[in-house]
Amino acid sequence: MYWLKTRLQSFFHYKDLLVQLVIRDIKIKYRRSILGYLWSVLNPLLIMLVMTAVFSQLFNMRAPNYPVYFLTGQVMFNFMNEATTMASNSIVLNAALLKKSYVPKYIFPVAKVSSSLVNLLFSLGALWIVMAITGIKLTLWFLLFPVVILELYIFSLGLGMFLAQAMVFFRDVQYLYGVAVTVWMYLTPIIYTKDILPAWLQNVLNWNPMYYYVEQFRCTMLYGQMPEPFLVLGGIGFALAFLLFGLWAFRRSQHKFILYI
């Protein structure tokens, strides 16, 4: 308990640093562009339009409202991908800071996952524009979407912390992970629906955490119904398991970072 208390105190003490790091990421992203922050919504919207046009034509899916089906999956997967990829570089890229001053090291992966969360909120704006255009009828289950995002945030944080500490010792991680994410994306029902898969692959999906988050998210946005309990429990279970695993791996090796960055 004492350990937890001091940790929380130090986290509270450095919350302004976390905020500053997130602000920095967002400011730098659109600096020197004329439309500035408008890009935050415009960029995902344009990409969505292109992807939807391409995939609706190529894969003539029977899913009702395919654009929203595809985009809900895409937005969630993109957030996870961006958050974990940026978090994996966060320790190595902040080497100068870590070598010269004392700051809690976990603040960097947390900041990166949090700035991705801000980007996700902008993408959601774009998604809602598409939903309005295609005339989706919302239900009260819509209000559940922050819970799904929180689950995915925790999951990404855990995975991001694991990758960040692994990256310090082996820079190969970034390339391996890039390949893994591509495989992962095709194993998640984003552009296709689950029922076109052979039975054995459908079973494999039960071991894919992203499947739980994407489906829950679709329940709130597209289907307008309660997510099945096994999706919710699975989502929370994976999130907590990955968070604990990430924290454990990070805590175990963080004292050695300074010798390798």
Next chain:
Amino acid sequence: MDEIICVNNASVRFNIASERIDSIKEYFIKLMKRQLMFQEFFALKNINLHVKRGESWGIIGVNGSGKSTLLKLVCGILKPYTGTVELRGTVAPLIELGAGFDMDLTARENIFLNGAVLGHSRKFMKEKFDEIVEFAELQGFLDMPIKNYSSGMAARLGFSIATVVRPDVLIVDEILSVGDYAFQKKCEKRMNELLSGGTTLLYVSHSVESVKNLCSYALWLEKGEEKMRGDATTVCDSYIKALES
């Protein structure tokens, strides 16, 4: 009783692999060939340092003698391999001025970022903003990205941010060499003010004169071990004598 820095029998060990291994392939090849040998290298060996509140210590020694390692150990950047390090109070580490600067952000934004790195709240930084800018003499350059600053200007800003509060411990590592003469004097003056206000100082410099000026005690390190300690003037004089002989 009032010891603010307590370094007990601390050693710092680095593993220097004969080559730097940072890819999995290399790691496995070396592992298979049983070449995964690390040379152990002690950057600090059995160092004891007990500093009382308000004392000022200079740390001297040739390059590679472990001076900066000792400062990083005290700040908490490095963990000791054996022994313990304790620091009771707030610390302002001036190990490299503006280490937390982001080159793409403007000076204004960097003041808040760097303040946050030092653990200050945004509200506090807002209150102190004018004071920082005034001391750094950078009015008119505030909305310029730091990458367009000269190293002296960046150092001025870094020093100004780090010393805006009166920390319990000020840790200074050879930083004043970049500024111009006038600014060096200004920094020494600010450090003397802090010292007379009760701040404890750990100071690393190659300029023996400034160590004699600022510090009352000195620790002489050689190859990671303590060579001599005591009154600043005595230690500095023997150090100079040893270098000249």
